Amino acid sequence: MSYLMVADKADVLMLDDQPENLHLLTNLLINDFRCRPFSDSAKFMAYIEQGKPVDLILLDVVMPGRDGYEICAWLRSRRALEHVPIIFLTSLTSAEDERKGLALGANDYIGKPFSPPIVLTRVKHHVDLGRTLRIVADQNDNLDTKVRERTAELEKANAALTLQAEEIQKAQDATIIAFTSLAETRDNETGMHIRRTQNYVRELATALQGHARFAAQLGQAAIQLLYKSAPLHDIGKVAIPDHILLKPGKLTAEEFELMKTHTTRGRDAIVAAESGLGESNSFLSAAREVAYGHHEKWDGSGYPLGLSGEAIPLFARIMAVADVYDALISTRVYKAGMPHAKALGIIAEGRGSHFDPDICDKFVLIHEQFARIAMQYQDESPPT
Numbered sequence: 001m002s003y004l005m006v007a008d009k010a011d012v013l014m015l016d017d018q019p020e021n022l023h024l025l026t027n028l029l030i031n032d033f034r035c036r037p038f039s040d041s042a043k044f045m046a047y048i049e050q051g052k053p054v055d056l057i058l059l060d061v062v063m064p065g066r067d068g069y070e071i072c073a074w075l076r077s078r079r080a081l082e083h084v085p086i087i088f089l090t091s092l093t094s095a096e097d098e099r100k101g102l103a104l105g106a107n108d109y110i111g112k113p114f115s116p117p118i119v120l121t122r123v124k125h126h127v128d129l130g131r132t133l134r135i136v137a138d139q140n141d142n143l144d145t146k147v148r149e150r151t152a153e154l155e156k157a158n159a160a161l162t163l164q165a166e167e168i169q170k171a172q173d174a175t176i177i178a179f180t181s182l183a184e185t186r187d188n189e190t191g192m193h194i195r196r197t198q199n200y201v202r203e204l205a206t207a208l209q210g211h212a213r214f215a216a217q218l219g220q221a222a223i224q225l226l227y228k229s230a231p232l233h234d235i236g237k238v239a240i241p242d243h244i245l246l247k248p249g250k251l252t253a254e255e256f257e258l259m260k261t262h263t264t265r266g267r268d269a270i271v272a273a274e275s276g277l278g279e280s281n282s283f284l285s286a287a288r289e290v291a292y293g294h295h296e297k298w299d300g301s302g303y304p305l306g307l308s309g310e311a312i313p314l315f316a317r318i319m320a321v322a323d324v325y326d327a328l329i330s331t332r333v334y335k336a337g338m339p340h341a342k343a344l345g346i347i348a349e350g351r352g353s354h355f356d357p358d359i360c361d362k363f364v365l366i367h368e369q370f371a372r373i374a375m376q377y378q379d380e381s382p383p384t
Contacts, residue, residue, distance in 0.1 A: 009034050010033050010034070010055035010056065011034045011036060011053045011054050012033040012034065012036065012054075012056045012058065012123065012127070013044070013048075013054050013056070013057045014026070014037045015038045015039075015041060015057070015058070015059050015060060015063075015068075015071065016037075016038075016060040017063045017064060018039075019039055021060070021089070021114075022037040022038075022039060023037075024114065025037070025058060025089075028119060029123060032120075032124070033055075033123070041063060041066050044071070045071070048081075051080070054084055055084065055127050055130060056085050056087070056123060056126055056130060057084060057085070057086045057087070058087050058089055058110075058123070059072060059087065059089065059106075060088075060090065061088055061090035062090065068088060068090070069100060069101065072086055072104045072105060073104050073105070075105070076104065083130055084134075085107040085108070085126035085130040086105065086107055087107060087122060088106050088108070088109050088110070089110050089114070090110075090112060091111065093111050099254070102241065102258070107126055107241065108126060108242060108243070110122060125242065192377045192378065193326055193379075194230070194231040194233075194234075195231075196322075196377045197230055197231075197319070197322045198227055199227075200321075200370055201227065201318050201322045202223060202226070202227045203366060203370070203373065204318055204321060204359070204362060204363060204366070205218050205222075205226055205227075206218075208358075208362050209223075211358060211362065214314065217314055225282060225283060226290075226315050226318065229283055229284075229286040229287035229290055229315070230319060232266070232270070232287040232290065233290045233291050233294050233319055234266065234291075235269060235270075236261070236262035236265035236266025236268075236269065239265040240259060240261070240262055240265075244258055244259055245259070248334050249334055260303050261304075263292050263304045264292070266292065267288055267291050270284055270288040270291060274288070289315050290316055292316070293312055293316030293317075293319075294316045294319040294320050294323055296308075296312045297353065298317075298352060298355055299352070301353075317355070317356045320354070320355060321347065321355055321360065321363050324347060324354070324355075325343055325347060325363075326374070328342070328347075329343050329374055330379070331379070340367070340374070344364065347360060347363060347364075348360065
């Protein structure tokens with residue numbers, strides 16, 4: 001059963017035992033969405049059981065009988081609702097309350113009393129993101145079916161092997177584009193970040209080909225693999241709530257711990273994709289190494305595993321330099337971008353602590369190529 005809808009207006013379900021809150025939310029959202037208010041959790045659950053359309057769920061936490069946490073866990077147990085966003089509406093604002101809700105599968109929190117502009121903006125964003133996730137999931141299901149059918153045919157006709165390779169390549173490229181677009185949707189201030197880092201790693205890996213430590217691992221096929229998988233390095237950020245990902249100030253210690261989980265969430269998503277294929281896939285393996293390891297540091301002080309030295313995969317070590325450089329020169333909601341020369345100095349200072357010394361040295365040698373790429377793919381004027 002699919003809950004994906006193609007109608008212009010999205011269906012927003014609201015569960016709150018206070019009628020005045022439902023009235024306020026309905027008046028706020030009715031012009032843009034089809035509102036389905038419920039004050040009784042049993043009627044709400046019965047509606048869900050019928051498989052009616054739903055694009056987003058607004059869920060109160062403190063309610064008689066089953067509270068919002070129990071309802072959220074029940075919703076997340078239903079596979080058809082896997083990519084339907086859930087936003088908690090609550091006056092409970094402690095870090096422990098947020099952590100509990102996010103652990104159960106909620107996507108965001110909105111505190112009471114409501115701020116109408118915040119509610120409207122969050123609802124619109126999560127509706128768009130949820131629909132995108134469900135479209136990608138449906139496309140992946142269709143793709144899996146087509147791949148299985150094609151594989152069966154190829155077992156009967158070896159002459160079709162060339163066609164299979166071409167179709168798998170096209171599917172892979174289309175998947176990269178889909179995930180890239182999803183990452184841009186989450187964080188529109190870094191729309192060209194993935195394009196810049198993709199080109200940085202190719203330049204850096206190509207320059208490292210002549211180094212004795214890396215020559216055996218960085219043939220042309222490996223460099224192309226790194227180039228194609230690099231856009232997925234921050235795919236785990238789609239699971240980070242807006243109020244942390246887009247926070248205009250410094251993150252608290254608890255918020256930073258949640259932000260750090262984008263490495264493991266990205267890894268887990270790619271592992272799930274590998275499991276679905278049921279066989280080794282070099283592209284997904286490379287993407288997993290980059291997503292999981294690009295915040296590790298040469299001296300062992302990084303995350304999520306605290307790996308050091310060559311225990312960190314080579315692709316992740318190369319991505320670390322590209323990612324940090326771009327973060328330094330880019331403007332964010334919480335900082336201004338710095339000049340290339342200053343970023344160059346900071347990375348050079350990280351030699352042997354943050355970065356692999358030989359990779360850092362090569363970056364310093366070709367730093368002008370990084371500056372050229374940054375200029376070519378500026379956020380203000382992305383290329384056609």
